[in-house]
Amino acid sequence: MRFRLTRDQRALRDGVRAVLARRFGPGELRAAVDSPVLDRALWRELGEAGFFALRLPEADGGVGLGLPETVLVFEEAGRALLPGPLVATHLAAGQVPGAATGETVVAAVDGGLVEWLAAADVVRGDAAGAVALRSVDPLTPLHRVPVRGAPDPVAVLLTAAEQLGTATRACELAVQHARTREQFGQPIGAFQAVKHLCAELLVRVEVARAAVYAAAVTADPADIAAARLLADEAAVRGARDCLQVHGGLGFTWEAEVHLVLKRAWVRTRRAGGGTESEQRLAEELLAEGGWQGAGLR
Template sequence: MRFELDDDQRDFAASLERLLAGADTVKVARAWAEGDHAPGRALWQRLTEQGLLQLALDATPVELCIAFEALGRHAVPGPWVESAAYLPVATGAEVEGIATLALPPLVPRALDADVADVVHLGAQPVAAEAVGALQVSVDRTRRLFDVAGPTPDVHEQALDLAVLATAAQLLGAGERVLADSVSYVAQRTQFGRPIGSYQAIKHALADVRIALDFTRPLVQGAALDPTRRATAAAKVAASDAAYLAARTGLQVHGAIGYTAEFDLSLWLTKIRALVGAWGTPAHHRAVLREDLLAHGAWA
């Protein structure tokens, strides 16, 4: 099967890319991490006007994946999976403003509950008193909060869409790290030649390219038919590929890659956090195993 975007989808992707490329998302993400949410709220409003909060109800999962890949590629902060993927489907209504949720045990804490206009436990809004203490994330743009209350019911279709959106975000982040790494090794010299000319560097980056290229059809296939098996497979592949991109990017950048001041750190920490978000790879491998045992490999 050959997957190609239609003209409207390509136009949507191009429009979104132009918006984010001109929005200085690195500055937005750094401000968000420091507790200054004004630039992030302004970008949220612009993306809302672009229709991102309507995609889950008014478009297809393909458009949703286009949007979330762009969000990952530009390290856009905020509870987008919660607001644009899970809650619209679970509640049957478009989210107004910024919303977040906890869905234990799979999503044990609510992302950015201190910024959100409404916090949910599952699909049900909760009072401010139910929001507990801030928990530290490896990604400083992700502020996680405990939410008190009974274990909520899971909306299965909404969950599949949220998992798919997270996979698309990982794919976009992995692509960004690879692109930045390729650019860096072409400029950085050692012993009088660009380090990208060394076979070991070429092979490491080629492995990342292959991993991302094998991931994209799984994400696209899940967008066309977002079953539990398809979204789990997409999340596993995207997690592994993006994590490989992060590890390789860190290695080829050398010492500067370890510094928080270098922009690469935004994607490295985001990838590490998203790998475990909306189900770890181990969780989704278990989902795949159970599905295969129940329905057979070719079901």
């Protein structure tokens, strides 16, 4: 299957990328790491730009776009490592007053975890007994709660879109470093081992992109599960390979690469990742094959 974005979709993607580059570039990312407080002004700007109201009907004050366009926007958010409970607030648009405009920050109980609980104005789900965790990602504060619920398929897909964006950033960082870093009088990208790492990065990104875009079109639970698994793998393995390309530099706090890996790690813990998506995909495949309930011999 071949996907080609429409002119409007490309314009939307490029516009969001430009806004995020201007408003949350490397300098702002580093400042956020040094002072991990949710930027309310940025949140309201996102609301004014329609980020949270993308799928809300125009009659209700929303943008009136579909799931494919929303996936493109969340992919760019993942590429920028934009912090905050983006998925939870987006899903609350039209249901929680102020969520669509960015005036209200919404957190959600997701797979026994709550992101940005202390910064939220509204928490969807039962967060009673929440216990603060030490998050590996300095831009994603976490609380654990004893409640687990069935994941929202749209939340699973939008998380996959964010992971896709983060995998893309890892690929871009690796290629950029391979082109500019020199050893023995030539760019390290000239060495076969580094070429292979960069090629594998790109392959995983493009396979995940095809799966995520397909799931956005079909909204099928099995497609969403497959997309999530591929996007999680592309983000985590891509960030690890990016670290390898950077060598010892990639492990330093001053480098950006470790933030990419940490964000990818934390997202895999959201509902719908790992074994949950594997189970969903297996159930769908067994049902399609007519084996459900027949047992395995």
